[in-house]
Amino acid sequence: MISAEDLKTIPFLASVASEDLARLAQAAGDLRLASGEYAVHEGDERALFVVLSGRIEVTKLIDGIERIIGARAPGQIFGEVPITFGTPFQGSYRATEPSRVMQVSARQFHALAAGAPAVLTHVAALASERIGGLRGIATAPTRARAVMVGHRWDDTVRELRTFLSRNQITYDWITPEAPDLASRWPGPPLADADLPALICDDGTILLRAGLRDVADKLGLQTRPRSSDYDTVVIGGGPAGLAAAVYGASEGLRTLVIEREAPGGQAETSSRIENYLGFPTGVSGEELARRALQQASRLGAEIMVTRNAVGLDAVGKVVKLDGGEPVRARSIILATGVSWRRVATEGFDRLLGKGVYYGASRSEASAMQGQDIHLIGAGNSAGQAAMFFANHARTVSLVVRGDSLEKSMSHYLIEQIRSKSNIRVELHSEVRAVHGDKVLAAVDVANRATGEVRRLDSGGVFVFIGADAETDWLPEAIVRDARGYVCTGEAVTRSGRWSLDRDPYLLETSVPGIFACGDVRSSPVKRVAAAVGEGSMAIAFVHQFLVQSAHAPAG
Numbered sequence: 001m002i003s004a005e006d007l008k009t010i011p012f013l014a015s016v017a018s019e020d021l022a023r024l025a026q027a028a029g030d031l032r033l034a035s036g037e038y039a040v041h042e043g044d045e046r047a048l049f050v051v052l053s054g055r056i057e058v059t060k061l062i063d064g065i066e067r068i069i070g071a072r073a074p075g076q077i078f079g080e081v082p083i084t085f086g087t088p089f090q091g092s093y094r095a096t097e098p099s100r101v102m103q104v105s106a107r108q109f110h111a112l113a114a115g116a117p118a119v120l121t122h123v124a125a126l127a128s129e130r131i132g133g134l135r136g137i138a139t140a141p142t143r144a145r146a147v148m149v150g151h152r153w154d155d156t157v158r159e160l161r162t163f164l165s166r167n168q169i170t171y172d173w174i175t176p177e178a179p180d181l182a183s184r185w186p187g188p189p190l191a192d193a194d195l196p197a198l199i200c201d202d203g204t205i206l207l208r209a210g211l212r213d214v215a216d217k218l219g220l221q222t223r224p225r226s227s228d229y230d231t232v233v234i235g236g237g238p239a240g241l242a243a244a245v246y247g248a249s250e251g252l253r254t255l256v257i258e259r260e261a262p263g264g265q266a267e268t269s270s271r272i273e274n275y276l277g278f279p280t281g282v283s284g285e286e287l288a289r290r291a292l293q294q295a296s297r298l299g300a301e302i303m304v305t306r307n308a309v310g311l312d313a314v315g316k317v318v319k320l321d322g323g324e325p326v327r328a329r330s331i332i333l334a335t336g337v338s339w340r341r342v343a344t345e346g347f348d349r350l351l352g353k354g355v356y357y358g359a360s361r362s363e364a365s366a367m368q369g370q371d372i373h374l375i376g377a378g379n380s381a382g383q384a385a386m387f388f389a390n391h392a393r394t395v396s397l398v399v400r401g402d403s404l405e406k407s408m409s410h411y412l413i414e415q416i417r418s419k420s421n422i423r424v425e426l427h428s429e430v431r432a433v434h435g436d437k438v439l440a441a442v443d444v445a446n447r448a449t450g451e452v453r454r455l456d457s458g459g460v461f462v463f464i465g466a467d468a469e470t471d472w473l474p475e476a477i478v479r480d481a482r483g484y485v486c487t488g489e490a491v492t493r494s495g496r497w498s499l500d501r502d503p504y505l506l507e508t509s510v511p512g513i514f515a516c517g518d519v520r521s522s523p524v525k526r527v528a529a530a531v532g533e534g535s536m537a538i539a540f541v542h543q544f545l546v547q548s549a550h551a552p553a554g
């Protein structure tokens with residue numbers, strides 16, 4: 001416990017009477033931190049901290065990267081800004097060596113200051129000084145971590161842009177014909193065959209840059225750090241990230257394998273209105289950003305740009321593209337779904353050149369001032385329409401049916417009605433897309449009258465549903481007729497369960513391999529369900545590991 005003696009040497013407490021010091025010492029929190037442990041995180045509620053021994057560094061997430069912005073030595077305090085202005089913490093405080101820190105709650109602080117007003121003056125003065133520094137950080141121009149040169153309609157450029165923004169990496173993108181190319185590209189002159197070219201913030205130049213190289217150079221994890229894990233989660237959407245948060249926080253050595261960037265489908269959603277705890281909605285991007293931070297902070301490894309391409313169900317080995325195996329004691333399938341393809345004329349040829357499946361927020365700038373077409377009548381199409389309406393000149397929602405009401409939430413229909421540049425074309429379908437190198441026009445047919453109109457188009461986005469891509473899984477993992485992975489009771493019903501005990505609710509037909517989120521055979525496809533199932537999967541992993549530890553050696 002902290003003693004009044006410990007506090008006598010702290011400068012800001014010099015004016016406090018001995019009995020008040022004794023009371024504070026008795027009531028305050030006594031945090032003993034190991035190296036790397038946090039006293040408080042960015043966004044946490046206000047409190048005041050006093051460093052009694054050791055050393056604390058101050059970190060702040062700037063541009064998705066945790067940067068060190070200060071340090072505190074014994075005798076110094078932190079939390080003066082939150083306690084004075086009633087705001088959450090603007091940085092995180094982490095021990096760099098074994099440290100001891102006193103934690104004073106807001107109530108204790110104000111009781112103390114009532115008896116010794118000099119304490120309040122001292123802390124408030126420090127807070128004002130500190131605000132100046134924080135303002136400097138907040139207003140410093142953000143430097144792009146990468147500068148990319150590439151053609152507007154190059155599919156790799158599009159993939160890279162989506163990848164960089166989904167991984168929260170700020171970048172500058174210049175097309176080779178841009179008049180200011182010479183002043184914005186800091187590298188040597190480029191030939192067309194070098195594109196896309198990318199220069200990273202450490203000066204490395206990548207020519208004909210691919211996702212994996214870019215991820216490597218920008219410090220993202222692309223290889224497993226170990227060869228075996230307690231649990232390997234395949235897929236980094238809401239279900240996979242929830243499993244990672246719970247797995248890592250409960251002490252399991254956890255690896256997430258994600259073929260693109262964390263966030264999954266939810267990342268492409270401009271506003272999720274129905275996720276608990278966000279009364280005004282939250283963008284999928286923001287949710288993904290927070291989940292990724294949380295999973296990484298708790299110690300999960302998140303590996304990006306790696307595809308799981310095979311799985312040995314008996315040995316529990318996941319095969320990655322590129323060949324290396326990752327061994328696990330349990331596996332969680334959280335691979336979600338992928339957009340369903342259409343067989344319309346011209347689509348395959350113009351894919352990535354104005355025609356897209358789904359929509360990512362990074363597309364918005366390319367759609368500025370254009371007339372665009374969205375195919376679909378579900379919530380995904382509705383959300384995308386709302387998002388693009390702020391960028392495109394007009395957004396046409398091409399709907400085969402006679403109303404939106406059957407497939408879209410009421411609140412979205414209302415929002416769409418309030419936007420004057422969104423048109424809903426009922427009884428309609430896109431029959432063909434046209435363009436030489438890039439999309440230029442679409443043929444929209446009225447299914448009721450048979451009339452076909454050719455309309456200028458700057459972008460066609462398809463949202464006609466999604467399917468589970470599970471062909472790469474071994475036969476031993478039972479799936480339903482549409483490819484979704486069966487779990488629990490459905491496995492029992494399939495007659496393919498081999499153990500005496502029943503399969504756990506989220507367990508597949510292979511003991512110790514679980515499935516959660518959209519990839520699981522279940523009618524519910526929602527962020528909240530995916531998150532719930534991801535966290536539940538970890539509870540079943542624990543039960544499976546305990547049970548297999550006690551199983552007789554066979």
Ligand SMILES: Cc1cc2nc3c(=O)[nH]c(=O)nc-3n(C[C@H](O)[C@H](O)[C@H](O)COP(=O)(O)OP(=O)(O)OC[C@H]3O[C@@H](n4cnc5c(N)ncnc54)[C@H](O)[C@@H]3O)c2cc1C
Pocket residue numbers: 234235236237238239240257258259260261262263264265266267268269270271272273274275306307308309334335336337338358379380381383384516517518519525526527528530
């Ligand atoms: C535009 C849009 C708007 C939406 N709006 C809402 C909403 O408002 N409210 C709501 O509740 N739900 C909404 N949804 C649905 C919600 O996003 C999904 O239910 C949820 O994302 C499912 O999460 P998941 O983790 O199961 O799968 P996903 O989000 O699909 O994530 C799966 C991840 O696995 C990765 N992956 C797949 N295969 C492999 C492999 N072999 N190797 C490695 N990685 C792999 C993928 O790249 C992906 O990142 C929306 C969906 C879309 C597309």
